[in-house]
Amino acid sequence: xxxxxxxxxxxxxxxxxxxxxxxxxxxxxxxxxxxxxxxxxxxxxxxxxxxxxxxxxxxxxxxxxxxxxxxxxxxxxxxxxxxxxxxxxxxxxxxxxxxxxxxxxxxxxxxxxxxxxxxxxxxxxxxxxxxxxxxxxxxxxxxxxxxxxxxxxxxxxxxxxxxxxxxxxxxxxxxxxxxxxxxxxxxxxxxxxxxxxxxxxxxxxxxxxxxxxxxxxxxxxxxxxxxxxxxxxxxxxxxxxxxxxxxxxxxxxxxxxxxxxxxxxxxxxxxxxxxxxxxxxxxxxxxxxxxxxxxxxxxxxxxxxxxxxxxxxxxxxxxxxxxxxxxxxxxxxxxxxxxxxxxxxxxxxxxxxxxxxxxxxxxxxxxxxxxxxxxxxxxxxxxxxxxxxxxxxxxxxxxxxxxxxxxxxxxxxxxxxxxxxxxxxxxxxxxxxxxxxxxxxxxxxxxxxxxxxxxxxxxxxxxxxxxxxxxxxxxxxxxxxxxxxxxxxxxxxxxxxxxxxxxxxxxxxxxx
Amino acid sequence: xxxxxxxxxxxxxxxxxxxxxxxxxxxxxxxxxxxxxxxxxxxxxxxxxxxxxxxxxxxxxxxxxxxxxxxxxxxxxxxxxxxxxxxxxxxxxxxxxxxxxxxxxxxxxxxxxxxxxxxxxxxxxxxxxxxxxxxxxxxxxxxxxxxxxxxxxxxxxxxxxxxxxxxxxxxxxxxxxxxxxxxxxxxxxxxxxxxxxxxxxxxxxxxxxxxxxxxxxxxxxxxxxxxxxxxxxxxxxxxxxxxxxxxxxxxxxxxxxxxxxxxxxxxxxxxxxxxxxxxxxxxxxxxxxxxxxxxxxxxxxxxxxxxxxxxxxxxxxxxxx
Numbered sequence: 001x002x003x004x005x006x007x008x009x010x011x012x013x014x015x016x017x018x019x020x021x022x023x024x025x026x027x028x029x030x031x032x033x034x035x036x037x038x039x040x041x042x043x044x045x046x047x048x049x050x051x052x053x054x055x056x057x058x059x060x061x062x063x064x065x066x067x068x069x070x071x072x073x074x075x076x077x078x079x080x081x082x083x084x085x086x087x088x089x090x091x092x093x094x095x096x097x098x099x100x101x102x103x104x105x106x107x108x109x110x111x112x113x114x115x116x117x118x119x120x121x122x123x124x125x126x127x128x129x130x131x132x133x134x135x136x137x138x139x140x141x142x143x144x145x146x147x148x149x150x151x152x153x154x155x156x157x158x159x160x161x162x163x164x165x166x167x168x169x170x171x172x173x174x175x176x177x178x179x180x181x182x183x184x185x186x187x188x189x190x191x192x193x194x195x196x197x198x199x200x201x202x203x204x205x206x207x208x209x210x211x212x213x214x215x216x217x218x219x220x221x222x223x224x225x226x227x228x229x230x231x232x233x234x235x236x237x238x239x240x241x242x243x244x245x246x247x248x249x250x251x252x253x254x255x256x257x258x259x260x261x262x263x264x265x266x267x268x269x270x271x272x273x274x275x276x277x278x279x280x281x282x283x284x285x286x287x288x289x290x291x292x293x294x295x296x297x298x299x300x301x302x303x304x305x306x307x308x309x310x311x312x313x314x315x316x317x318x319x320x321x322x323x324x325x326x327x328x329x330x331x332x333x334x335x336x337x338x339x340x341x342x343x344x345x346x347x348x349x350x351x352x353x354x355x356x357x358x359x360x361x362x363x364x365x366x367x368x369x370x371x372x373x374x375x376x377x378x379x380x381x382x383x384x385x386x387x388x389x390x391x392x393x394x395x396x397x398x399x400x401x402x403x404x405x406x407x408x409x410x411x412x413x414x415x416x417x418x419x420x421x422x423x424x425x426x427x428x429x430x431x432x433x434x435x436x437x438x439x440x441x442x443x444x445x446x447x448x449x450x451x452x453x454x455x456x457x458x459x460x461x462x463x464x465x466x467x468x469x470x471x472x473x474x475x476x477x478x479x480x481x482x483x484x485x486x487x488x489x490x491x492x493x494x495x496x497x498x499x500x501x502x503x504x505x506x507x508x509x510x511x512x
Numbered sequence: 513x514x515x516x517x518x519x520x521x522x523x524x525x526x527x528x529x530x531x532x533x534x535x536x537x538x539x540x541x542x543x544x545x546x547x548x549x550x551x552x553x554x555x556x557x558x559x560x561x562x563x564x565x566x567x568x569x570x571x572x573x574x575x576x577x578x579x580x581x582x583x584x585x586x587x588x589x590x591x592x593x594x595x596x597x598x599x600x601x602x603x604x605x606x607x608x609x610x611x612x613x614x615x616x617x618x619x620x621x622x623x624x625x626x627x628x629x630x631x632x633x634x635x636x637x638x639x640x641x642x643x644x645x646x647x648x649x650x651x652x653x654x655x656x657x658x659x660x661x662x663x664x665x666x667x668x669x670x671x672x673x674x675x676x677x678x679x680x681x682x683x684x685x686x687x688x689x690x691x692x693x694x695x696x697x698x699x700x701x702x703x704x705x706x707x708x709x710x711x712x713x714x715x716x717x718x719x720x721x722x723x724x725x726x727x728x729x730x731x732x733x734x735x736x737x738x739x740x741x742x743x744x745x746x747x748x749x750x751x752x753x754x755x756x757x758x759x760x761x762x763x764x765x766x767x768x769x770x771x772x773x774x775x776x777x778x779x780x781x782x783x784x785x786x787x788x789x790x791x792x793x794x795x796x797x798x799x800x801x802x803x804x805x806x807x808x809x810x811x812x813x814x815x816x817x818x819x820x821x822x823x824x825x826x827x828x829x830x831x832x833x
Contacts, residue, residue, distance in 0.1 A: 046781075052795070053602045060559050133569035135558050189603040205612035206783020207686045232684055232781040240671045240683040394551030394796060401555075401562065410560060431563045 056176035072176035072194035084166035098161035112199035119148035197505035295473035297346035331463035354383030364393035437474035553796035597799035606803035627708030636719025658713025667779035684781035722754035763819035
C-alpha cells in the first residue's frame, strides 16, 4: 500500500488547503483598478450564459450584446423611452426630399486602442454589414450610398424616405461602429475594440469577461473601475451569488422568485415592462385557418391572464396588439375577451366541427411549451384537440419556414420601430410572414408608413394597420413580458431599459 | 514482468497503436452522427429573423457548403496536425477552446475523485470488515442515499449551506490554479464535493463488496491461520487485493467526471467540458462537437491505460501483455 500514500497525502493536503480557507470571508471582489483612473471598484454581474463571440456586427446572442452594450457605440442610441438620442453623431440634418441624411460626428472620440474615430470608420462599418451580407444587412435596404465628405461628416443617401433610419442605425449594438484594424486582425471575435465607456480586458472561457473603464470616454469616464460579467445560467446560483455579495447585479431571475425577492431588503428588484411581445400565429395555408372566423374563434377562446400566470407568474402585461402601453407607438385595442360562446358561434359560421391543431412549441423558449398546455385546455371545450409538438429549435425554424404547423407561438424581442416587425410579419412579402397572411389594404398601409415622414401621420397608419391585423387574427398577440433584474443596494444609478439594453456607464458602487 | 522495462515499452507501444485506431473510429462515427442530427446550424445562428441572402452568405463563410467527403478529409488531415477546425459559433479554433476548458475539467475530476476516495476507501473497508454489523448497515444506508440524491440538488444544498447561510465559500466561478491557488481551492471545493459525494457513494459500495469477497477467500484464511496479526492480514492481503476491481471503477468514475458533469457545471457555473459540449450541440457547432468528442475519447483511453498499468503495480499476478 505504500505506493498509494503520496496520492492520499496529496488529496489530504488539498482538502486541508480548502479547509484552511473556509473560515475566511468570501472575496467580495474589491476593485482591481487596473487601468482605470479614480480607483473605483469593479462591478461584478451575473449574466445567464456565455457570449458566442464578441463581434457586434456578427453575433446574434443576447449574452454577447449584454457585454457589447458597454464596449461599443452606435451613431445614435435608444433612451429609456426607446426614442433615438445622439451618440457618436451629435446632430443630423435631413434634406427636403428626405433622401439625404447628414450626420455630424462628435469630435475627439477615440477607439480603445488610441486610434481616432472618424467618418471613415462609420463608412467602413456599414459597408461591412452590407458587403458581407451580415444578418442585419436588411436594415440598410433603402440605403444607396454612404459617404464621408470630411472626417466628421457622414452622408447617407436613400432610395426612398426612411423615417425609421435612426432606429435602424442605433436600435441595438448590432449596428456598432467597429475598428477596421481590429476586424482585419480577426481579433474582434475575442478582443473587441470599440469607442464605448468600457474597454475589453480579458475573457476566461466559460467563466467571465472583464471590462475596464475607458478614461477617455466621450460621455465622461465611468465612476466604477470596470465590469466583470460572470456566466451563471442556474438562477439559484445567481441569486446565491447576489445574496452573498459575490455579484452586485443579475438578470438570471426566474419570474416565480419575483414575489419573494420583493420582500428582501438586501436586494433591489427592477421589474419594468419590456418592448418584447409574444404571439400566436395560425397557418393560413392549412384549412380551416384560412377562414378569418376560425382564427377569430381561437382568439376568443384563449385566456390571456391564465397564460401570463403560467408562463411568468403574472410578470407580464396582457396585450392584444404588439406594442406595450409605455411606447409612443401604443394604440388601444380590446376587441377580444375570453368568450367561449362567441368562439363556438364563429366556428359554427366557419363550418368547423372540432378537429386537431398541430401546435409547434419549442423547449428553447419554455414559455411556448407552458402556454401550449393552457391553450390546449382553453380549446378543449370547443372540441378542438391540441397536439403539442416540441421539436428542437433548429427544426422548429425549418418547419416554421416550410409551413409545417397549424399553430405556433413565438416572441419578438427588443422591438423599437413598428416597421421592423409589422412589415416583416404581416406584409404579403414580409420575410417573417410564416402564417401566410395577405391583405392588400394592410400591405398599402405598411408601405405608406414605411416612408411617411410625418410622425403623427405615421402613427395613424400603424394604428390602423395593427387594428386590421388583430381583427383578422393574422397574429393573436398575447402579452409583453417584464424585464426582471436585481441588484444589491450598493449599486446606484442603474436604470432598467425596456429593450433589455444593459448599461453600466453611469452607475456607482457605494461602500457596502 | 515487473522488472522488465522492455515489456512495459512493448505494452505501451501496442496500446498506442490500438488507441490511434480507436480514435480514428471515433472520428468517423462522430462525423457521420453529427451530419445525421436534424437541425441546420446556419438557420439557428440567424434565429427567427431569417433571410435568404444572409443565409447564403453565412453558409459560404462557414465552409459547410463544401461536399461532405471534402469536409471529412480536411477534418482528418487537420486533426493529424492538432488542428480541429474552427468553431462555427465563435469563430475561434476548436483546439484553443478545448484546451482552455481542460484545466477546470481536470481540476474538478481530480479533486472530486480525491475526495471520493478519501471517503470511500475507509468507509468501504470498515463496512466490509464488519459485515452485517451496525457499522456496515450505516455505511450501506448512507451510500444508498448518496447514490440516489440527484447531483443538482446536492449542489444547490451545498451552495445554500456554505455560500448562502455560512458565507464560507463562493457559490460559483473558477480561478486557474496557477493564478491564485487559494482562490482555486475555495472555488473547487463545492463542485468537487458534489461530484465527489456521488462518486464516493458508488465507490464505497464497490470497495465494501471487494473487501468482503477477498476476506472470504482461501488465502486470507491461510494468512490468518498462519498467525499473522489481523492488521497485517487486513492491510497486506485483504485491502491490497480488493483494490484491483476497485481501480476499474475509479478509472471509469474519473473519466466520467472528466468528460463533463454538465449538471454540476451548470449549477456552479464551472467552465468544464460538459457545458461546452452542451452549448455546441444546441448550436449544431459541428467542428466543436467533433473536437470535444475526440478529446473525451482520448481521455478515456488515457485513463484506461493508466488503470491497466496500475493493475500490474498492485497485483503481481497481472502481466502487461
